[in-house]
Each structure stands twice: as structure tokens, then as C-alpha cells.
Amino acid sequence: MLSLEHVVKQMGSVRAIDDLSLDVPEGMLFGxxxxxxxxxxxxxxxxxxLLRADSGRITLFGRLPPTDPAVPRLLGYMPQQLAVYPGLxxxxxxxxxxxxxxIAGAELRRRTERLLEMVxxxxxxKSPVGQLSGGMVxxxxxxxxxxxxxxxxxxxxxxxxxxPLLRLKFWEWFGDLRAKGTSIIVTTHHISEASRCHRxxxxxxxxxxxxxxxxxxxxxxxxxxxxxxxxxxxRGAESNSAAGVQ
Amino acid sequence: MSAYWIALRIVQEILRDxxxxxxxxxVPLVVMTLVYYAxxxxxxxxxxxxxxxxxxxxEGDLVRALEDEKDVRLVTLPIPDxxxxxxxxxxxxxxxxRLRQADGVLYLDEKLLLDRFDGRQGKLNLYLEGSxxxxxxxxxxxxxxxxxxxxxxMPVVIDASCSAACANSVNNKAMQLEKHYLYGSEDYRTIDFxxxxxxxxxxxxxxxxxxxxxxxxxxxxxxxxxLLIAPVGLPQVVLGYVGGFFLFSGVQAAIILAFVxxxxxxxxxPAQVGSIVAVTALMLVIxxxxxxxxxxxxxxxxxxxxxxxxVILPQVFLSDLIWDINAFPLPFQWLSWVLPLxxxxxxxxxxxxxxxxxWQSWPPLLTLTGFGLAVLAAxxxxxxxxxxxxxxx
Numbered sequence: 289m290l291s292l293e294h295v296v297k298q299m300g301s302v303r304a305i306d307d308l309s310l311d312v313p314e315g316m317l318f319g320x321x322x323x324x325x326x327x328x329x330x331x332x333x334x335x336x337x338l339l340r341a342d343s344g345r346i347t348l349f350g351r352l353p354p355t356d357p358a359v360p361r362l363l364g365y366m367p368q369q370l371a372v373y374p375g376l377x378x379x380x381x382x383x384x385x386x387x388x389x390x391i392a393g394a395e396l397r398r399r400t401e402r403l404l405e406m407v408x409x410x411x412x413x414k415s416p417v418g419q420l421s422g423g424m425v426x427x428x429x430x431x432x433x434x435x436x437x438x439x440x441x442x443x444x445x446x447x448x449x450x451x452p453l454l455r456l457k458f459w460e461w462f463g464d465l466r467a468k469g470t471s472i473i474v475t476t477h478h479i480s481e482a483s484r485c486h487r488x489x490x491x492x493x494x495x496x497x498x499x500x501x502x503x504x505x506x507x508x509x510x511x512x513x514x515x516x517x518x519x520x521x522x523r524g525a526e527s528n529s530a531a532g533v534q
Numbered sequence: 535m536s537a538y539w540i541a542l543r544i545v546q547e548i549l550r551d552x553x554x555x556x557x558x559x560x561v562p563l564v565v566m567t568l569v570y571y572a573x574x575x576x577x578x579x580x581x582x583x584x585x586x587x588x589x590x591x592x593e594g595d596l597v598r599a600l601e602d603e604k605d606v607r608l609v610t611l612p613i614p615d616x617x618x619x620x621x622x623x624x625x626x627x628x629x630x631x632r633l634r635q636a637d638g639v640l641y642l643d644e645k646l647l648l649d650r651f652d653g654r655q656g657k658l659n660l661y662l663e664g665s666x667x668x669x670x671x672x673x674x675x676x677x678x679x680x681x682x683x684x685x686x687x688m689p690v691v692i693d694a695s696c697s698a699a700c701a702n703s704v705n706n707k708a709m710q711l712e713k714h715y716l717y718g719s720e721d722y723r724t725i726d727f728x729x730x731x732x733x734x735x736x737x738x739x740x741x742x743x744x745x746x747x748x749x750x751x752x753x754x755x756x757x758x759x760x761l762l763i764a765p766v767g768l769p770q771v772v773l774g775y776v777g778g779f780f781l782f783s784g785v786q787a788a789i790i791l792a793f794v795x796x797x798x799x800x801x802x803x804p805a806q807v808g809s810i811v812a813v814t815a816l817m818l819v820i821x822x823x824x825x826x827x828x829x830x831x832x833x834x835x836x837x838x839x840x841x842x843x844x845v846i847l848p849q850v851f852l853s854d855l856i857w858d859i860n861a862f863p864l865p866f867q868w869l870s871w872v873l874p875l876x877x878x879x880x881x882x883x884x885x886x887x888x889x890x891x892x893w894q895s896w897p898p899l900l901t902l903t904g905f906g907l908a909v910l911a912a913x914x915x916x917x918x919x920x921x922x923x924x925x926x927x
Contacts, residue, residue, distance in 0.1 A: 336763050360765040371756030388764045 289314040289440060289471050290335060295344030297330055297494075304330040305341070306494040312473060312487075317466045319482035319502075320475040321518060322491035328475040329368070331491070332442055335473075336365055349439065361389060364438030368445045370425045372432060374418030378409055381417055382431050389436035396435075403431040406461060423454045430461065441465065443474040447481065459484050479515040488514070490521050497521050557840045561847075568851040571862045576604065579637040579673040582611040582630065586618060587644020592687050596642070599683035603676035609636050624661075631663040631716045638662045638673035646709075650688060655710040658684075664715035665887040667722045669858075677711065685709055717888040721799060729794045730886040731855055733810055734817040734878040737787050738849075741779055741818050743842055745825025749775075750838040753829065768917050772910070775822055783818045787811070802886065809885045809892040813878055816902055820874050823909040830916045849875040877902045 290312040297305040304327045312318045320328050333339040334346060337354035352359055372381045379400060386396045404410045407427035412420065417428055426446065433441065443462070447455040459481060466472055474485070482488050483502040490497040490505075498505055498521045502514050511517040548554055581600065585593040600608055612635075613626045620643060627639045641659040650656040660677060662670050688709075713720065752758045761771060791810060795802055824845065832838035852859060852866055853875035859867055870876045877898035884895045892899075 338759065338763065357765070360763055363763065365760065365763050367756045367759060369754075369756035371760050373757065385760075385764075388761070388766055390765075 289316070289349065290473070291345075291347045292331075292335075293345045295334065295346060296342045297334060297339060298342055299330065304494050305334065307344075308494060308496060309344075310489060310496065310499075312471070314471055315466065315469065316471055316486045317462060317484065318471070318473045319485035319488035320473060320491060321477070321479050321482055321488050321514075322475075322497075323477065323522075326491040327494035328491060329444055330494070332365075332444055332473070332475065336363060336442065361436065362439045364433040364436065364441045366429050366433040366441075366443045366446055368448060370422070370429065372417050372425060372428050375416060377414050377416055378404070378420075378428050378431075379413045381428055382435055385432040386435040391436060399435055399437075400431075403434055406434075406464075407431050408457075423450050426450055426454075426458070430458070434465070437470075439469075439471060441470050441472045443472065445475055445477070447476060447478060455481060479518045480513050483514045490518055492522055492525055497525050551834075551837075553837055553840070557844075561843060565847055568847070568862075568866075571866065572851055572857040577668065577672065577858060577861065578605060578607045579669045579676065580609045580635070581606040581673055581676065582609050582627075582636040582639040583642070584611065584613060584623065584627070584639060585642035586620075586623070588647040589642035589644055591647075592684060593642060595687035596640070596680060596684045599680035600676060603679050605672040606638075606676040611636060611639065627661045628716055631661060634663065636663070637666065637669045638677075640677065647688075656688070657710045657712050659712050659714065661714045661716065663717065664719070664722065665717040665727070665883060666858075667718075667724045667727050670722070671724075681709065681711070718800075722887070723799050725797065726799050727883070727887065728856065729798050730810070730882040731875075731879045732794050733787055733790045733814045734882060735849075735855060735875060736790050737783050737814050738817045738821040738875060738878070739846055740786060741783050741821035742825045742845060744779060744782075745775065745822045746829050746838050746841055747835070749826050749829040750832060750835050754835065762917070768914055771917075772823065772826065772913070775826065776819060779818065779822055787814045787818075798886075805891070806885055810882065812892065813881050813885075813899075813902075816899075816906070817874065817878050820902065820906045820909065823906060823913060824874075827909050827913045827916065830913070849873045852876065854879050872905075874902055874905050877905075 290310075292308055292310045295305050295308045296303070306327075308327075308331070320331065322328050330339065334341050335348070335354055337359065346354055348354060348356075348359055349362060373384065376384065382400045382403060383396060386392070386399065391399065401410075404413055407430055409424065409427055409431070412424065417425055420428065426449075430443075430446065433443075447458050450458065455478065462472055462474065463484065474482070476482055483506075485502060487499065487501055488505065489499040498508075498517075500508070502517075505521075506512070506514060506517045509517040509520040511520060548558075583593060583597055583600070585596075597608060600606060611627070611630050613623060613630075617623055617626070623641065627641065630636050630639065639661040641661065643657075643659065646656045646658070658681075660673075662673065664670055718726075749758075752761075791807070791814075794810075795807070828841045828845070829838050832841065848869065849855070851857060852862065852870040853873050854870070855875065859870050859876070862870075880898045881892070881895040881902075884890045884898075885892055
């Protein structure tokens with residue numbers, strides 16, 4: 289589904305991605321975890337072709353580079369910001385993104401209804417998005433991201449600023465989407481909630497610190513939850529690099 | 535004490551935004567400089583004097599009288615001294631006026647003295663460019679001031695065939711001033727000079743503001759990033775923006791146009807209305823492209839807003855909208871050439887005040903189109919470098 293080989297990206301004086309290699313198999317709910325500044329968003333932007341790697345190779349869907357014209361229709365992206373139009377209603381926002389991807393008429397109406405049902409916003413369908421709560425706007429964003437039924441869904445901090453109950457709901461929806469065949473890459477710094485992923489990567493300073501199924505990583509560090517495993521892995525790396533400096 | 539920390543925070547933030555600091559310090563200086571040149575130089579008309587035959591005897595007196603007039607500056611016209619054919623001279627005068635080498639030309643032909651001796655008033659021919667009513671008024675005022683001196687310089691008629699009463703009436707008779715307008719007529723009012731440029735100016739002004747702010751919002755909100763990863767090319771984004779703004783700018787332009795047509799002191803043909811619509815539409819597209827492009831270079835909404843006075847103010851002062859560009863020093867005159875409104879104003883006045891068909895203004899139209907294409911190329915280059923969007927972790 290997605291493969292990165294020795295990818296390097298310098299952002300000003302910072303090496304945001306440092307010789308990073310990664311494979312994301314098809315049909316997986318894949319977690320990209322790390323503290324702020326670890327390089328998660330830069331990595332996603334490289335994958336979507338919004339940034340160009342200084343070196344290394346990125347391929348999507350087995351053979352396509354990120355800049356291939358076929359890629360946009362296969363990708364869905366939900367950014368960190370509340371990137372929808374506040375002056376438009378919920379349905380108008382979904383329809384706008386549907387039209388961008390060439391979906392119209394009865395097919396668009398059918399998909400809109402299904403998505404509204406999924407994100408539980410049918411009663412608010414005509415409300416201007418600017419009048420909705422932050423959590424509701426996130427749900428609108430998920431709907432607009434899914435309207436063209438992408439094969440790969442990229443979610444950048446989708447649960448940021450969302451209350452714990454809704455966060456659970458979001459993870460249920462991600463599970464449902466994956467079950468229907470959508471591959472999902474999700475970044476989060478709510479690390480414990482990523483234990484629902486099939487596989488996670490701990491990123492630190494643009495490098496892969498650890499990767500594997502959550503259960504395996506927890507066992508490796510003798511931790512009761514994923515967050516504790518992440519802290520242990522990060523501290524281990526910090527003490528190794530401190531020893532290296534000395 | 536809290537006020538101190540708030541003030542300190544504001545100072546720190548602004549100091550770290552170099553573009554804002556430069557803006558705060560430089561813009562007032564630039565505006566004051568423009569105002570200084572715009573209003574400190576009294577407007578003058580350029581006047582040429584040509585005489586032939588015995589009328590040459592009085593050219594010196596007329597020129598001396600005109601030199602005392604503050605409203606005109608005398609210019610020498612490149613018409614050979616030995617050119618005597620009145621038809622050729624008139625053609626050359628019209629050519630000089632068309633090229634704006636003079637705003638008016640006073641032609642004292644060889645019949646002037648003969649008419650006077652025959653007991654007639656004697657006729658002075660005044661050729662006027664005519665498209666700038668304020669300048670035309672200055673030229674007329676200066677000439678009327680100098681006419682008495684010229685009449686006084688004329689030889690006194692003492693002739694046996696003319697009685698004393700007759701001679702007296704001729705000698706005290708003011709000379710007749712026959713006006714020939716290259717463009718327009720005596721009916722042109724000052725407001726008629728400004729009205730034609732209103733539609734492109736207002737459409738440019740408002741479209742630029744709307745485009746700059748809307749696009750910046752799209753960028754900061756993250757929706758632009760979503761557009762760029764969707765299967766949407768730059769031409770579609772630009773076309774979409776043009777289409778979206780066209781409705782509002784179109785309604786706005788229609789209202790301004792109706793207002794202008796109602797106020798203009800002369801009749802306007804359907805072809806002239808079509809020309810106004812075409813130039814206004816071109817200015818809408820240019821304003822939109824410029825707004826989108828400059829939005830890309832701004833890092834914040836505040837920086838984007840700064841572009842509004844930076845783009846609009848020089849065009850208000852330097853595009854011949856209100857003040858004659860010739861009143862400004864050369865560097866400003868060069869700058870005026872790269873301002874789209876300079877060329878739009880020229881086309882509008884050519885069409886409405888000079889009555890020229892649109893195609894005859896092809897040089898400014900070509901420059902405007904070139905300007906639009908150059909901005910489009912810059913926009914295409916910026917959107918190819920998508921990382922210019924910024925905001926990466």
C-alpha cells in the first residue's frame with residue numbers, strides 16, 4: 289500500500305525526516321505515533337506529494353509515486369485544522385468535496401446520506417458548519433474525507449480537541465472503515481488510543497524508534513499500556529544518544 | 535503591571551515580523567511622498583505658438599504675454615519654420631496634440647493682420663487636445679489673459695477709407711478666438727474626465743481585497759491544502775475563483791456603469807459600453823490573479839491585508855486616475871507603467887473621451903494582457919512549489 293525507502297527531508301536547519309524506511313501493508317489501521325515535532329505531519333505531507341523528499345523513494349499502491357495523477361482519487365486526507373467551510377452547511381460541505389472528486393447526482397446523495405448516518409449528523413445536515421461544536425466539525429471533516437471512498441485514508445490527529453466519548457466513537461468508525469477495505473494511516477499523540485491499531489510506529493526526531501503490533505511493543509517494554517511502552521522506548525533512545533555523545 | 539506585559543508581548547511579536555515593521559515605517563513615507571508630488575506641483579497646460587506671414591511680427595508680444603501666465607508652459611513644436619501650407623501646418627498641429635506634445639496650439643495665420651486692416655476682428659486659431667477638461671480650462675484661461683496684450687500690440691488702423699469711428703471700433707475690437715477640438719468639445723466637464731475610469735478602478739479595488747482575504751483564509755484554514763491534494767488543477771482553481779467572483783463583481787460593475795452613464799455629460803454608444811465591460815472584466819481577472827499570488831507570499835492574514843494599501847495606493851496616485859503622472863519625478867513615471875490601472879485608465883479615456891474604437895488602444899490592452907499572463911505564470915510557479923504553503927511539522 290505504502291512504502292518509504294531511506295527518505296530524507298530537511299526543513300530549514302532541522303532534519304525533519306532522517307533516513308526513514310517504512311512499509312504499510314494494505315487493509316491495515318496503521319498508527320504513526322510521536323511527540324510534537326517528531327516528523328509525523330511532514331511524513332504525511334511527503335506521502336501526499338505536498339512536499340518533495342530530498343532523497344529516498346516513496347511509492348503508493350505498489351508502484352505509484354506521490355505525484356502520479358492517479359494518486360489523488362485514491363487518497364483521502366483529514367488535516368489537523370478544521371479544514372471545512374464554516375459558511376456552508378454540513379450537506380453543502382460534503383457535496384463540495386464530492387463534486388471535486390467527480391461525484392454528483394443520485395450517487396452523491398446516496399453517499400451523503402450514508403456518511404451523515406455514519407457520523408451521526410443527519411439531524412444537523414442543514415446547519416452551517418460554523419455553528420457546530422469542535423467535535424461535530426471533526427465529524428463533518430471525516431465525512432467530507434470519505435465521500436470519494438478512498439483506498440487509503442490519511443488522518444492527521446483526527447481526535448485532537450475531541451472529548452473522550454467522541455474519541456472512542458471515532459476509533460469505532462476507523463475500525464468499521466477498515467473492515468470495509470479502507471487502509472488507514474492515523475497520527476496521534478493520544479498514544480494509548482492507538483492500541484486499536486494493527487501496527488504502530490514510534491517516531492522520534494524523524495526516525496523510526498520502534499515498530500510492530502501494539503501488544504508486541506507493550507510486551508517488549510514490559511508495559512501495561514502503549515503509552516508506557518512509548519515512554520520507555522523514548523527514554524531508552526535518549527539515554528543511548530546521551531551515552532553516544534559522552 | 536498586566537498592561538506592561540501585554541505591551542511587551544505586542545512589541546516582541548511585531549518586532550519579529552520584519553515585513554510588518556517595514557510596512558509600518560515605510561508606507562506613511564511612501565504615501566506622503568506621493569501626496570507631496572501630487573498636490574505641490576500646480577498643474578500647467580502645455581501651449582505651443584505658431585505664426586506665419588505678417589502675423590510673425592506679433593508672435594514675440596504674444597509669447598511674452600503668455601510667459602507671464604502661470605497656467606501654461608510654452609513648448610516648441612517641431613514644425614519647420616518654412617512650412618507655409620496651412621493644411622500641412624494644421625495636420626502637424628493635430629499630430630502634436632495627439633502625441634500630447636502640447637495641450638493647445640495657438641496658430642496666428644497670415645490672414646490675421648489682413649483681416650484687421652479690412653476692418654474685421656481678426657481670427658486666432660486655437661487647437662485644443664480637449665480630452666482633459668482641467669488642462670483645457672488652464673490653456674483657455676492663460677490665453678484669455680494674454681489676449682489684451684496681443685490686441686494692444688496690433689497696429690492701429692488709420693485709413694482714409696475708414697472713418698475715425700470705424701477705426702476706433704476696429705482698434706478696440708477683441709480678436710476672435712476660434713477653437714478646434716481634437717477630442718470632445720467645449721461641453722466636456724471636469725467630471726467627464728474622471729467618470730470613465732470608475733468601473734475598472736472599483737472592480738479592481740474590491741476584487742483584489744476579496745481575493746486576497748478569501749484565498750488567505752482558504753490557506754490558513756487548511757482547505758487549500760485539501761484542494762491541492764484533490765484531483766483539481768491550478769487552472770480549475772483560478773477559473774473557479776473567477777466564476778465565483780464574477781457574479782458579485784459583475785453586479786457591482788453594472789451598478790457603477792449605470793451610475794457613470796447617467797452622470798456622463800455626453801452620449802455613449804453601445805460599442806463604447808461594450809468596451810467598458812471588456813476592460814472591466816479584464817481588470818477583474820487581473821485583480822483576482824494578483825490577489826491569489828500575493829496571498830501565497832503572505833505568512834499570515836495580517837501580512838495579506840498589508841498588500842491591500844501596497845497595491846491600491848500607488849495606483850490611486852500614479853495611474854493618471856486623478857493626478858497627471860507628469861507631475862511626478864521620473865522613477866514614479868516608470869513605476870506607473872507597471873501598474874495595470876494606468877493602462878486601463880488610458881484605454882477607458884481613449885474610448886470614451888477620444889471616441890476611439892477599442893482596437894486602437896491595442897498597446898495598453900496588450901500590456902494589460904501581458905501583466906495578467908505574468909502574474910498567472912508566477913502563481914503557477916508558486917503552486918508547483920506546494921511546500922510554499924508552509925505549516926509543516
